[in-house]
Amino acid sequence: MEKRRTKITRNYLKHPAGSVLIETGDTKVICTATVEVGVPGFLRDAEPPRGWLTAEYNMIPGAPNERFRRERGRVGGRTMEIQRLIGRSLRAVVDQELFPGYTITLDCDVIQADGGTRTAAITGSCIALYDAFTSMLKAGNIEQMPLHQWVAAISVGFVDGQPVLDLCYEEDSHADVDMNVVMTEDGRFVEIQGTAEAEPFDDTQLKILLKAAKKGIRALIKAQKKSARIL
DSSP states (O other), X not given: OXXXXXXXXXXXXXXXXXXEEEEETTEEEEEEEEEEEOOOGGGTTOSSXXXXXXXEEEEOTTSSSSOOOOOOSSOOHHHHHHXXXXXXXXXXXXXXXXXXXXXXXXXXXXXXXXXXXXXXXXXXXXXXXXXXXXXXXXXXXXXSOOBOSOEEEXXXXXXXXXXXXXXXXXXXXXXXXXXXXXXXXXXXXXXXXXXXXXXXXXXXXXXXXXXXXXXXXXXXXXXXXXXXXXX
């Protein structure tokens, strides 16, 4: 099993503190990290002081094979679930006490969708976040790097009885089992989302999927660090 080709373009946009275009197969996601002074109300009196990290996810109407209406006002349930997943995944690898008084928003905009948009958003956002923290360090806004390790995500599943890594849309739509896995650089899981679309899967199949996901995520983290020139 091999994952799809991944291409990472850093500093993709001019204004954000961190910005990345991540391409996984035919899926393309722009991930940006914006730094703002201030924290949400529930953190204003926190002791010790802490920063906050949150995420927003959006898919442009022309990203999938058929146009859909833009989400205006309240976002849909799928969008909300993905935003929370991205936020959880990145908060798992940062020390919020090292950027007190700041809010960092990760915006993930899917400009072309062919499966794996949420996993690509997590992988790309980690790089954008690293660049944002690097900018804050250079500006003297923080004293230490809050990102203590890398995190990435990938999809995996069984299609026609065969394990497949990094599913495209066609594979995902016909999968017997599909799963999204988020894992840290040291091999710990942040989240595992797995569903049987037909027959339930057993322990042996689960082990096969997790082994493949680990291999794919390790390759993604290597690509992240190479793009950030820290290998």
